[in-house]
Amino acid sequence: MRSLRRAIGWSATALATVLALTSLGGTAAAAPAETSAAASVGPxxxxxxxxxxxxxxxxxxxxxxxxxxxxxxxxxxxxxxxxxxxxxxxxxxxxxxxxxxxxxxxxxEPVVGSPTFVLKRYHKSSDTLSTPWDAPVGYDLQGPLGTLYTAPNPGTHPLYLCQVRGDHFATTDVGCEGQTYVTRLGWLYGAPPAGVSSLPLLRCLRKENRQIFESHQPDCEGQIHGGTLGYLLP
Known part of the structure:
Protein backbone atom coordinates (compact mmCIF):
# COMPACT_ATOMS: atom_id res chain seq x y z
CA MET A 1 0.00 0.00 0.00
CA ARG A 2 2.75 2.48 0.94
CA SER A 3 4.65 1.73 -2.24
CA LEU A 4 1.51 2.27 -4.31
CA ARG A 5 0.77 5.59 -2.60
CA ARG A 6 4.25 6.82 -3.36
CA ALA A 7 4.03 5.51 -6.89
CA ILE A 8 0.98 7.60 -7.78
CA GLY A 9 3.15 10.67 -7.31
CA TRP A 10 6.05 9.25 -9.33
CA SER A 11 6.68 9.23 -13.03
CA ALA A 12 4.40 7.26 -15.33
CA THR A 13 7.07 4.58 -15.81
CA ALA A 14 7.48 4.04 -12.07
CA LEU A 15 3.71 3.88 -11.62
CA ALA A 16 3.42 1.21 -14.30
CA THR A 17 6.09 -0.87 -12.60
CA VAL A 18 4.50 -0.70 -9.15
CA LEU A 19 0.99 -1.41 -10.44
CA ALA A 20 2.26 -4.41 -12.36
CA LEU A 21 4.02 -5.76 -9.27
CA THR A 22 1.45 -4.81 -6.63
CA SER A 23 2.06 -6.66 -3.40
CA LEU A 24 -0.42 -7.43 -0.60
CA GLY A 25 -1.08 -10.92 -1.89
CA GLY A 26 -1.98 -9.80 -5.39
CA THR A 27 -4.64 -7.27 -4.36
CA ALA A 28 -4.65 -3.69 -5.58
CA ALA A 29 -5.46 -2.36 -2.11
CA ALA A 30 -5.93 -3.81 1.34
CA ALA A 31 -9.30 -5.58 1.28
CA PRO A 32 -11.00 -6.37 4.60
CA ALA A 33 -12.92 -9.64 4.63
CA GLU A 34 -16.09 -7.71 5.43
CA THR A 35 -17.17 -4.33 6.73
CA SER A 36 -16.68 -4.24 10.51
CA ALA A 37 -17.71 -0.71 11.46
CA ALA A 38 -19.95 1.81 9.76
CA ALA A 39 -17.62 4.60 10.88
CA SER A 40 -14.87 3.20 8.62
CA VAL A 41 -17.08 3.33 5.54
CA GLY A 42 -16.90 6.47 3.40
CA PRO A 43 -20.10 8.19 2.23
CA GLU A 109 -26.48 7.53 2.69
CA PRO A 110 -29.09 7.75 -0.09
CA VAL A 111 -32.02 5.38 0.06
CA VAL A 112 -31.52 2.90 -2.79
CA GLY A 113 -34.49 0.78 -3.80
CA SER A 114 -32.52 -2.24 -5.04
CA PRO A 115 -30.06 -4.52 -3.17
CA THR A 116 -27.69 -4.44 -6.15
CA PHE A 117 -26.75 -2.19 -9.05
CA VAL A 118 -24.47 -2.46 -12.06
CA LEU A 119 -20.92 -1.09 -12.06
CA LYS A 120 -20.35 0.46 -15.50
CA ARG A 121 -17.20 1.69 -17.15
CA TYR A 122 -17.11 5.07 -18.90
CA HIS A 123 -14.36 6.71 -20.94
CA LYS A 124 -13.26 10.02 -22.37
CA SER A 125 -9.96 10.81 -24.04
CA SER A 126 -8.03 11.51 -20.85
CA ASP A 127 -9.76 9.27 -18.31
CA THR A 128 -11.60 6.00 -17.64
CA LEU A 129 -14.13 5.94 -14.81
CA SER A 130 -16.12 3.07 -13.27
CA THR A 131 -19.32 3.84 -11.35
CA PRO A 132 -22.88 2.61 -10.79
CA TRP A 133 -23.94 6.26 -10.44
CA ASP A 134 -24.24 8.86 -13.18
CA ALA A 135 -21.05 9.60 -15.11
CA PRO A 136 -19.97 13.22 -15.59
CA VAL A 137 -20.81 15.00 -18.84
CA GLY A 138 -18.43 14.04 -21.64
CA TYR A 139 -17.94 10.38 -20.68
CA ASP A 140 -19.12 7.63 -23.04
CA LEU A 141 -20.37 4.28 -21.77
CA GLN A 142 -18.01 1.39 -22.55
CA GLY A 143 -20.10 -1.31 -20.88
CA PRO A 144 -20.90 -3.13 -17.63
CA LEU A 145 -18.22 -4.67 -15.42
CA GLY A 146 -20.50 -6.60 -13.06
CA THR A 147 -22.86 -6.06 -10.14
CA LEU A 148 -22.21 -4.46 -6.75
CA TYR A 149 -24.26 -4.67 -3.58
CA THR A 150 -25.76 -1.39 -2.39
CA ALA A 151 -25.27 -2.36 1.28
CA PRO A 152 -22.91 -4.66 3.23
CA ASN A 153 -23.30 -8.43 2.85
CA PRO A 154 -21.27 -11.19 4.53
CA GLY A 155 -17.84 -11.46 2.94
CA THR A 156 -18.04 -8.08 1.23
CA HIS A 157 -16.12 -4.81 1.57
CA PRO A 158 -16.72 -1.31 0.21
CA LEU A 159 -15.39 -0.10 -3.12
CA TYR A 160 -14.57 3.57 -3.65
CA LEU A 161 -13.94 5.92 -6.55
CA CYS A 162 -10.92 8.19 -6.16
CA GLN A 163 -8.91 10.55 -8.34
CA VAL A 164 -5.27 11.43 -8.94
CA ARG A 165 -4.40 14.31 -11.29
CA GLY A 166 -7.63 13.88 -13.27
CA ASP A 167 -7.34 10.08 -13.51
CA HIS A 168 -10.11 8.18 -11.69
CA PHE A 169 -9.45 4.80 -10.10
CA ALA A 170 -11.31 2.32 -7.90
CA THR A 171 -9.93 1.15 -4.58
CA THR A 172 -10.96 -0.65 -1.41
CA ASP A 173 -9.09 1.93 0.70
CA VAL A 174 -11.39 4.58 2.21
CA GLY A 175 -8.30 6.81 2.37
CA CYS A 176 -7.96 6.58 -1.42
CA GLU A 177 -4.32 5.47 -1.10
CA GLY A 178 -3.44 9.05 -0.23
CA GLN A 179 -5.31 10.57 -3.18
CA THR A 180 -8.62 12.46 -3.58
CA TYR A 181 -11.88 10.83 -2.44
CA VAL A 182 -14.77 11.01 -4.92
CA THR A 183 -17.53 8.67 -3.71
CA ARG A 184 -18.41 5.23 -2.43
CA LEU A 185 -19.45 2.90 -5.22
CA GLY A 186 -20.91 -0.13 -3.39
CA TRP A 187 -19.81 -3.46 -1.91
CA LEU A 188 -18.07 -6.43 -3.55
CA TYR A 189 -16.72 -9.76 -2.31
CA GLY A 190 -13.19 -10.06 -0.99
CA ALA A 191 -12.90 -13.62 -2.35
CA PRO A 192 -14.90 -15.66 -4.87
CA PRO A 193 -18.16 -16.50 -3.04
CA ALA A 194 -18.94 -20.20 -2.65
CA GLY A 195 -21.77 -21.47 -4.82
CA VAL A 196 -22.26 -18.11 -6.57
CA SER A 197 -20.99 -17.00 -9.96
CA SER A 198 -18.64 -14.04 -9.75
CA LEU A 199 -16.31 -11.88 -11.82
CA PRO A 200 -12.95 -10.50 -10.68
CA LEU A 201 -12.56 -6.74 -10.65
CA LEU A 202 -9.00 -5.93 -11.67
CA ARG A 203 -6.98 -2.76 -11.55
CA CYS A 204 -5.22 -2.26 -14.88
CA LEU A 205 -2.94 0.28 -16.53
CA ARG A 206 -2.84 1.25 -20.19
CA LYS A 207 0.59 0.83 -21.75
CA GLU A 208 0.32 3.79 -24.10
CA ASN A 209 -0.65 6.54 -21.65
CA ARG A 210 -0.40 4.99 -18.14
CA GLN A 211 -4.12 5.53 -17.56
CA ILE A 212 -5.65 3.49 -14.71
CA PHE A 213 -8.83 1.54 -15.49
CA GLU A 214 -10.84 -1.41 -14.18
CA SER A 215 -11.62 -4.65 -15.99
CA HIS A 216 -13.01 -8.12 -15.33
CA GLN A 217 -10.85 -9.67 -18.03
CA PRO A 218 -8.04 -11.80 -16.49
CA ASP A 219 -5.45 -10.38 -18.89
CA CYS A 220 -6.49 -6.75 -18.29
CA GLU A 221 -7.48 -6.59 -21.96
CA GLY A 222 -3.85 -6.92 -22.98
CA GLN A 223 -2.70 -4.11 -20.67
CA ILE A 224 -0.73 -4.07 -17.40
CA HIS A 225 -2.21 -6.04 -14.49
CA GLY A 226 -2.23 -4.11 -11.19
CA GLY A 227 -3.98 -6.50 -8.83
CA THR A 228 -7.44 -7.71 -7.83
CA LEU A 229 -9.84 -5.37 -6.04
CA GLY A 230 -12.45 -8.04 -5.30
CA TYR A 231 -15.23 -10.02 -6.93
CA LEU A 232 -18.46 -8.78 -8.50
CA LEU A 233 -21.69 -10.59 -9.14
CA PRO A 234 -22.31 -11.11 -12.89
Missing amino acids: VKLYVKGFGSGPLNVAEQSARQTGLDAAVARGFARSDCRVSAGPTVVNSLPNGWVQVHIEYLCTG
Whole structure:
Protein backbone atom coordinates (compact mmCIF):
# COMPACT_ATOMS: atom_id res chain seq x y z
CA MET A 1 0.00 0.00 0.00
CA ARG A 2 2.75 2.48 0.94
CA SER A 3 4.65 1.73 -2.24
CA LEU A 4 1.51 2.27 -4.31
CA ARG A 5 0.77 5.59 -2.60
CA ARG A 6 4.25 6.82 -3.36
CA ALA A 7 4.03 5.51 -6.89
CA ILE A 8 0.98 7.60 -7.78
CA GLY A 9 3.15 10.67 -7.31
CA TRP A 10 6.05 9.25 -9.33
CA SER A 11 6.68 9.23 -13.03
CA ALA A 12 4.40 7.26 -15.33
CA THR A 13 7.07 4.58 -15.81
CA ALA A 14 7.48 4.04 -12.07
CA LEU A 15 3.71 3.88 -11.62
CA ALA A 16 3.42 1.21 -14.30
CA THR A 17 6.09 -0.87 -12.60
CA VAL A 18 4.50 -0.70 -9.15
CA LEU A 19 0.99 -1.41 -10.44
CA ALA A 20 2.26 -4.41 -12.36
CA LEU A 21 4.02 -5.76 -9.27
CA THR A 22 1.45 -4.81 -6.63
CA SER A 23 2.06 -6.66 -3.40
CA LEU A 24 -0.42 -7.43 -0.60
CA GLY A 25 -1.08 -10.92 -1.89
CA GLY A 26 -1.98 -9.80 -5.39
CA THR A 27 -4.64 -7.27 -4.36
CA ALA A 28 -4.65 -3.69 -5.58
CA ALA A 29 -5.46 -2.36 -2.11
CA ALA A 30 -5.93 -3.81 1.34
CA ALA A 31 -9.30 -5.58 1.28
CA PRO A 32 -11.00 -6.37 4.60
CA ALA A 33 -12.92 -9.64 4.63
CA GLU A 34 -16.09 -7.71 5.43
CA THR A 35 -17.17 -4.33 6.73
CA SER A 36 -16.68 -4.24 10.51
CA ALA A 37 -17.71 -0.71 11.46
CA ALA A 38 -19.95 1.81 9.76
CA ALA A 39 -17.62 4.60 10.88
CA SER A 40 -14.87 3.20 8.62
CA VAL A 41 -17.08 3.33 5.54
CA GLY A 42 -16.90 6.47 3.40
CA PRO A 43 -20.10 8.19 2.23
CA VAL A 44 -21.77 8.43 -1.13
CA LYS A 45 -21.01 11.86 -2.63
CA LEU A 46 -22.90 12.86 -5.76
CA TYR A 47 -23.31 16.11 -7.68
CA VAL A 48 -26.92 16.95 -8.57
CA LYS A 49 -27.97 19.74 -10.92
CA GLY A 50 -31.01 22.00 -11.04
CA PHE A 51 -32.29 24.37 -13.72
CA GLY A 52 -34.86 27.16 -13.79
CA SER A 53 -36.08 29.91 -16.09
CA GLY A 54 -38.06 33.13 -15.77
CA PRO A 55 -37.30 36.46 -14.15
CA LEU A 56 -34.01 36.18 -12.26
CA ASN A 57 -35.49 35.64 -8.79
CA VAL A 58 -38.00 33.10 -10.11
CA ALA A 59 -35.35 31.28 -12.16
CA GLU A 60 -33.02 31.02 -9.18
CA GLN A 61 -35.78 29.69 -6.94
CA SER A 62 -36.83 27.19 -9.60
CA ALA A 63 -33.23 26.02 -10.09
CA ARG A 64 -32.85 25.43 -6.35
CA GLN A 65 -36.14 23.55 -6.17
CA THR A 66 -35.47 21.31 -9.17
CA GLY A 67 -31.98 20.55 -7.87
CA LEU A 68 -33.25 19.49 -4.46
CA ASP A 69 -36.08 17.52 -6.05
CA ALA A 70 -33.49 15.68 -8.15
CA ALA A 71 -31.50 14.92 -4.99
CA VAL A 72 -34.58 13.52 -3.25
CA ALA A 73 -35.29 11.38 -6.32
CA ARG A 74 -31.77 9.93 -5.91
CA GLY A 75 -32.58 8.98 -2.31
CA PHE A 76 -30.92 11.85 -0.45
CA ALA A 77 -32.52 13.99 2.22
CA ARG A 78 -32.54 17.70 1.37
CA SER A 79 -30.36 18.33 4.40
CA ASP A 80 -27.66 16.10 2.84
CA CYS A 81 -27.08 18.62 0.04
CA ARG A 82 -25.09 21.85 -0.11
CA VAL A 83 -24.67 24.26 -3.03
CA SER A 84 -21.35 23.56 -4.77
CA ALA A 85 -21.75 25.90 -7.76
CA GLY A 86 -24.15 28.68 -8.73
CA PRO A 87 -26.82 29.78 -9.08
CA THR A 88 -25.42 30.93 -12.43
CA VAL A 89 -27.18 32.56 -15.37
CA VAL A 90 -26.40 30.37 -18.38
CA ASN A 91 -28.65 32.05 -20.95
CA SER A 92 -30.56 35.31 -21.39
CA LEU A 93 -33.80 35.13 -23.36
CA PRO A 94 -35.16 37.83 -25.70
CA ASN A 95 -38.12 38.51 -23.41
CA GLY A 96 -35.79 39.46 -20.56
CA TRP A 97 -36.07 36.13 -18.77
CA VAL A 98 -32.99 34.08 -17.92
CA GLN A 99 -32.05 30.44 -17.54
CA VAL A 100 -30.22 29.56 -14.35
CA HIS A 101 -28.10 26.56 -13.36
CA ILE A 102 -27.20 25.40 -9.86
CA GLU A 103 -25.24 22.40 -8.59
CA TYR A 104 -25.51 20.62 -5.25
CA LEU A 105 -23.06 18.21 -3.66
CA CYS A 106 -25.05 15.63 -1.71
CA THR A 107 -23.16 13.60 0.88
CA GLY A 108 -24.55 10.76 2.97
CA GLU A 109 -26.48 7.53 2.69
CA PRO A 110 -29.09 7.75 -0.09
CA VAL A 111 -32.02 5.38 0.06
CA VAL A 112 -31.52 2.90 -2.79
CA GLY A 113 -34.49 0.78 -3.80
CA SER A 114 -32.52 -2.24 -5.04
CA PRO A 115 -30.06 -4.52 -3.17
CA THR A 116 -27.69 -4.44 -6.15
CA PHE A 117 -26.75 -2.19 -9.05
CA VAL A 118 -24.47 -2.46 -12.06
CA LEU A 119 -20.92 -1.09 -12.06
CA LYS A 120 -20.35 0.46 -15.50
CA ARG A 121 -17.20 1.69 -17.15
CA TYR A 122 -17.11 5.07 -18.90
CA HIS A 123 -14.36 6.71 -20.94
CA LYS A 124 -13.26 10.02 -22.37
CA SER A 125 -9.96 10.81 -24.04
CA SER A 126 -8.03 11.51 -20.85
CA ASP A 127 -9.76 9.27 -18.31
CA THR A 128 -11.60 6.00 -17.64
CA LEU A 129 -14.13 5.94 -14.81
CA SER A 130 -16.12 3.07 -13.27
CA THR A 131 -19.32 3.84 -11.35
CA PRO A 132 -22.88 2.61 -10.79
CA TRP A 133 -23.94 6.26 -10.44
CA ASP A 134 -24.24 8.86 -13.18
CA ALA A 135 -21.05 9.60 -15.11
CA PRO A 136 -19.97 13.22 -15.59
CA VAL A 137 -20.81 15.00 -18.84
CA GLY A 138 -18.43 14.04 -21.64
CA TYR A 139 -17.94 10.38 -20.68
CA ASP A 140 -19.12 7.63 -23.04
CA LEU A 141 -20.37 4.28 -21.77
CA GLN A 142 -18.01 1.39 -22.55
CA GLY A 143 -20.10 -1.31 -20.88
CA PRO A 144 -20.90 -3.13 -17.63
CA LEU A 145 -18.22 -4.67 -15.42
CA GLY A 146 -20.50 -6.60 -13.06
CA THR A 147 -22.86 -6.06 -10.14
CA LEU A 148 -22.21 -4.46 -6.75
CA TYR A 149 -24.26 -4.67 -3.58
CA THR A 150 -25.76 -1.39 -2.39
CA ALA A 151 -25.27 -2.36 1.28
CA PRO A 152 -22.91 -4.66 3.23
CA ASN A 153 -23.30 -8.43 2.85
CA PRO A 154 -21.27 -11.19 4.53
CA GLY A 155 -17.84 -11.46 2.94
CA THR A 156 -18.04 -8.08 1.23
CA HIS A 157 -16.12 -4.81 1.57
CA PRO A 158 -16.72 -1.31 0.21
CA LEU A 159 -15.39 -0.10 -3.12
CA TYR A 160 -14.57 3.57 -3.65
CA LEU A 161 -13.94 5.92 -6.55
CA CYS A 162 -10.92 8.19 -6.16
CA GLN A 163 -8.91 10.55 -8.34
CA VAL A 164 -5.27 11.43 -8.94
CA ARG A 165 -4.40 14.31 -11.29
CA GLY A 166 -7.63 13.88 -13.27
CA ASP A 167 -7.34 10.08 -13.51
CA HIS A 168 -10.11 8.18 -11.69
CA PHE A 169 -9.45 4.80 -10.10
CA ALA A 170 -11.31 2.32 -7.90
CA THR A 171 -9.93 1.15 -4.58
CA THR A 172 -10.96 -0.65 -1.41
CA ASP A 173 -9.09 1.93 0.70
CA VAL A 174 -11.39 4.58 2.21
CA GLY A 175 -8.30 6.81 2.37
CA CYS A 176 -7.96 6.58 -1.42
CA GLU A 177 -4.32 5.47 -1.10
CA GLY A 178 -3.44 9.05 -0.23
CA GLN A 179 -5.31 10.57 -3.18
CA THR A 180 -8.62 12.46 -3.58
CA TYR A 181 -11.88 10.83 -2.44
CA VAL A 182 -14.77 11.01 -4.92
CA THR A 183 -17.53 8.67 -3.71
CA ARG A 184 -18.41 5.23 -2.43
CA LEU A 185 -19.45 2.90 -5.22
CA GLY A 186 -20.91 -0.13 -3.39
CA TRP A 187 -19.81 -3.46 -1.91
CA LEU A 188 -18.07 -6.43 -3.55
CA TYR A 189 -16.72 -9.76 -2.31
CA GLY A 190 -13.19 -10.06 -0.99
CA ALA A 191 -12.90 -13.62 -2.35
CA PRO A 192 -14.90 -15.66 -4.87
CA PRO A 193 -18.16 -16.50 -3.04
CA ALA A 194 -18.94 -20.20 -2.65
CA GLY A 195 -21.77 -21.47 -4.82
CA VAL A 196 -22.26 -18.11 -6.57
CA SER A 197 -20.99 -17.00 -9.96
CA SER A 198 -18.64 -14.04 -9.75
CA LEU A 199 -16.31 -11.88 -11.82
CA PRO A 200 -12.95 -10.50 -10.68
CA LEU A 201 -12.56 -6.74 -10.65
CA LEU A 202 -9.00 -5.93 -11.67
CA ARG A 203 -6.98 -2.76 -11.55
CA CYS A 204 -5.22 -2.26 -14.88
CA LEU A 205 -2.94 0.28 -16.53
CA ARG A 206 -2.84 1.25 -20.19
CA LYS A 207 0.59 0.83 -21.75
CA GLU A 208 0.32 3.79 -24.10
CA ASN A 209 -0.65 6.54 -21.65
CA ARG A 210 -0.40 4.99 -18.14
CA GLN A 211 -4.12 5.53 -17.56
CA ILE A 212 -5.65 3.49 -14.71
CA PHE A 213 -8.83 1.54 -15.49
CA GLU A 214 -10.84 -1.41 -14.18
CA SER A 215 -11.62 -4.65 -15.99
CA HIS A 216 -13.01 -8.12 -15.33
CA GLN A 217 -10.85 -9.67 -18.03
CA PRO A 218 -8.04 -11.80 -16.49
CA ASP A 219 -5.45 -10.38 -18.89
CA CYS A 220 -6.49 -6.75 -18.29
CA GLU A 221 -7.48 -6.59 -21.96
CA GLY A 222 -3.85 -6.92 -22.98
CA GLN A 223 -2.70 -4.11 -20.67
CA ILE A 224 -0.73 -4.07 -17.40
CA HIS A 225 -2.21 -6.04 -14.49
CA GLY A 226 -2.23 -4.11 -11.19
CA GLY A 227 -3.98 -6.50 -8.83
CA THR A 228 -7.44 -7.71 -7.83
CA LEU A 229 -9.84 -5.37 -6.04
CA GLY A 230 -12.45 -8.04 -5.30
CA TYR A 231 -15.23 -10.02 -6.93
CA LEU A 232 -18.46 -8.78 -8.50
CA LEU A 233 -21.69 -10.59 -9.14
CA PRO A 234 -22.31 -11.11 -12.89
